[in-house]
Amino acid sequence: MTDAQTGFRIGVDIGGTFTDVVMLDPRSGRLANEKVLTTPDDPAEGVLNGVKRILETEGTAPGDVQSIIHGTTLVANALIERKGVRTALVTTRGCRDVLEIGRELRYSIYDLFIDMPEPLVPRVLRFEVDERVRNDGTVLTSPDPEAVRALAHDLRKAEVEAVAIVFLHSFRNDINERRVKDILAGELPGITICTSFEVMPQIGEYERTSTAVANAFVQPIFRNYVQRLVQEMGRLKLPQDLFLMLSDGGTVRHETAVQYPIRLVQSGPAGGAQAASVFGRLAHEDNLLCFDMGGTTAKACLIQDGEPLRTDSFEVARVFRFAKGSGLPLQVPVIDMIEIGAGGGSIAQVDKLGLVQVGPESASSKPGPACYGLGGRQPTVTDADLVLGYLDAASFLGGDMALDKSAAEDAIRQTLADPLGLSVVEAAWGIYETVNESMAQAATIHALESGRKVQDFTVLAIGGAGPVHASNLARRMGVRRVICPLGAGVASAFGFLASPISFEFARAVIEPLAGLDLARIDKMVSELEAEGMELVTSAGIAAADATTSVGVLMRYSGQGYQVEVTIPRDVTSNGDKDQIQTLFEDRYLALFGRTERMAAEIMSWRVVVAGPKPVIEPQAALRPGTALIGQRPVYFGETGDFVDTPVYDRYCLPPDQTIAGPAVFEERESTIVMPPAANARADLHGNLIIELDP
Incomplete structure (x- = not known):
């Protein structure tokens, strides 16, 4: 996966x-893409179908493929749908109920009947061990080997397929977890065993337990999926050195991914953010709000100075999709994003107050929106987009998939229009307005929570439905510029190709900055760097091309939150505490506009070892011909009626030609809708840049 490689590279996003x-043909920079329906019952089938189709369409031999980089929703779906394996928790005596006690925080403080997420491990499968490590890492009680062997008998009798071991303060000293794992592994061959010190050794007993349990819960099914996919790739004479996308924007070989499947929980959206960084660089925009709207969900993340913002915590399987605190917490490095609004397949209905509600339920790919003609009967966002004229029934997916406008109208009429006394068009406009408003509010709040104003960013729209809604969304947020890259509908898969081989390690080191032993920290960083270098070089990266970055989570003493500070590698080796203090204060001031006269303390260290980021200069797949291909009635809501709107072939747009709105731009994977009082132009890389009038 270096720039010197000349074989074709394939990115696949489920x-x-x-x-x-x-x-991607790295010799010419040419990109080709395909879309196939996801196969929920067997996701590998959809992956293989898509790869075979693109090879046949492009006339490429399997042996000419250099590598395949894959992102999948398998991990997230297994957690959401509770379709993992029968998992047990082994923990310190007295900590059996930590998964249910949690933080004792309520995401809805006035709801007396609040629903909390059901633990992945029922109480009957939670086992306690007599062991104890003090908060300073001193071993108070070591586990009795005979008692652990007796525990193995109980686990075997319970017919568990995976075991998570999480002991108190193991992030300080992991010796007891290691001892118990070694004994259980010998007694329970074939059973998956995960320890919290391997998955994510961080402070936070509840979050660490939840993360280790989730990793064990999905690891066997993820391992089976990857093994089957690699075998089938070999049968097709494709390279079997499969790479997978992590949630933090890095990629790893499949052997590493199988050890830490929980790190892939947001792999698809992470690919979208990486693609947005590339498209932004080509359009000379470093500060972006990446708006990724697909068929099921929509996400937004901020990209500042060309890099997506990151965090070390995430929630999955929320009882209420957009209620923070209602899901299972995970301590994993992820690109900081918010899941917002709904996707193209999200179902619209009338709520108890007689208002239009969109999502969170989705028609998915089976049965899909009503207009797909696959058995769906409920109206979705895609059905509304079709009725309003944003989509063309005959040219969807380049004409490969015909849409049924009558079915869309019938679904909207029966579910929304007739009950609310509206016309079908008015009801469709209500769906469009509702989903855009909810997404705009969520994205604005997400920016504010990051200490930034959304008006300072340019919207970059990706996903199949993103360009349809981006201009309306931007106007609602007060943003005046929108970028729609060529191939926006497959941007996440493209982002996999633009992501470096990378892996992040974390170690909790909780102590005041003033008393920090930097010589000890430098030794720890060097050990993690060596471990990361081994992972990166095993993926084909030369050691000389790999880089190490160091970060530290810090806070003022007594605070309940921390900020991440990037530390130059030589600071630890030079023992420069003053520079760490200065860097912390600069970061704190940038986020909160002030600093405090308090002592600073360290919470944990981050070490990221990465190969070079692939340099990709995609060539716009333009073709000769007239860009204007016709017109059709489109509803913008401003005049209360349909407007005859020019329709352009995206692939025939010449660079730097200004086009006044309203207009619709069609490409195979998505459609761009530009409202009146706006203008657009394509740049040399195929990005369509829309300027919205105030």
């Missing part, structure tokens, strides 16, 4: 509705 495939 979404809720479509599986996207992108193939």
Whole structure:
């Protein structure tokens, strides 16, 4: 996966509705793509179908493929749908109920009947061990080997397929977890065993337990999926050195991914953020709000100075999708994003107050929106987009998939229009307005929570439905510029190709900055760097091309939150505490506009070892011909009626030609809708840049 490689590279992203495939010829920079329906019952089938189709379409031999990079929703779906394996928790005596006690926080403080997420491990499968490590790492009680062997008998009798071992303060000293794992592994061959010190050794007993349990819960099914996919790739004479996308924007070989499947929980959206960084660089925009709207969900993340913002915590399987605190917490490095609004397949209905509600339920790919003609009967966002004229029934997916406008109208009429006394068009406009408003509010709040104003960013729209809604969304947020890259509908798959080989390690080191032993920290960083270098070089990266970055989570003493500070590698080796203090205060001031006269303390260290980021200069797949291909009635809501709107072939747009709104731009994977009082132009890389009038 270096720039010197000349073979074709393929990125594959499994979404809720479509599986996207992108193939890059690194010699010419040419991109080709395909979309196939996702196969929920067997996701590998959709991946293989998409890869075979793109090879056949492009006339490429399997042996000419250099590598395949894959992102999948398998991990997230297994957690959401509770379709993992029978898992047990082994923990310190007295800590059996930590999964249910949690933080004792309520996401809805006035709801007396609040629903909390059901633990992945029922109480009957939670076992306690007599062991104890003090909060300073001193071993108070070591586990009795005979008692652990007796525990193995109980686990075997319970017919568990995976075991998570989580002991108190093991992030300080992991010796007891190691001892118990070694004994259980010998007694329970074939059973998956995960320890918290391997998955994510961080402070936070509840979050660490939840993360280790989730990793064990999905690891066997993820391992089976990857093994089957690699075998089938070999049968097709494709390279079997499969790479997978992590949630933090890095990629790893499949052997590493199988050890830490929980790190892939947001792999698809992470690919979208990486793609947005590339598209932004080509359009000379470093500060972006990446708006990724697909078939099932929509996400937004901020990209500042060309890099996506990151965090070390995430929630999955929320009882209420957009209620923070209602899901299972995970301590994993992820790109900081918010899941917002709904996707193209999200179902619209009338709520108890007689208002239009969109999502969170989705029609997915089966049965899909009503207009797909696959058995769906409920109206979705895609049905509304079709009725309003944003989509063309005959040219969807380049004409490969015909849409049924009558079915869309019937679904909207029966579910929304007739009950609310509206016309079908008015009801469709209500769906469009509702989903855009909810997404705009969520994205604005997400920016504020990050200490930033959304008006300072340019919206970059990706996903099949993103460009349809982006201009309306931007106007609602007060943003005046929108970028729609070529191939936006398969951007996440493209982003996999633009992501470096990378792995992050974390170690909790909780102590005041003033008393920090930097010589000890430098030794720890060097050990993690060596471990990371081994992972990166095993993936084909030369050691000389790999880089190490160091970060530290810090806070003022007594605070309940921390900020991440990037530390130059030589600071630890030079023992420069003053520079760490200065860097912390600069970061704190940038986020909160002030600093405090308090002592600073360290919470944990981050070490990321990465190969070079692939340099990709995609060539716009333009073709000769007239860009204007016709017109059709489109509803913008401003005049209360349909407007005859020019329709352009995206692939025939010449660079730097200004086009006044309203207009619709069609490409195979998505459609761009530009409202009146706006203008657009394509740049040399195929990005369509829309300027919205105030």
